[in-house]
Amino acid sequence: MISREEIGIELSLMEETVHVLLALREEICTMKVKEQAIKELETLKPDELMIVYDLILTLKGKRTEQQGKEQPAAYIRVRNALKDCKGSLSEDIILDREDRI
Secondary structure, X not given: OOOHHHHHHXXXXXXXXXXXXXXXXXXXXXXXXXXXXXXXXXXXXXXXXXXHHHHHHHHHHHHHHHHXXXXXXXXXXXHHHHOOOOOOHHHHHHHHHHHHO
């Protein structure tokens, strides 16, 4: 008969195996995506390739910015952007809409 301790060891080994398999599956999926992306890149024209390259640089820049500093909440960014505006923004919007009607 198997003791409780042996069952505990077996369960721990099973859990560890599951974690390893999940990590391996994620790595394989990532590799497949990279391989497919490379195949697609090889079919692009030079001007299209430059657009993709710019996008990659933009994504990398955003990632390092986010890691470097914490971003303030969106409403704070909007308030800071609008703090120097004089008058009523809502009235300006209403006037602009009336001009189009």
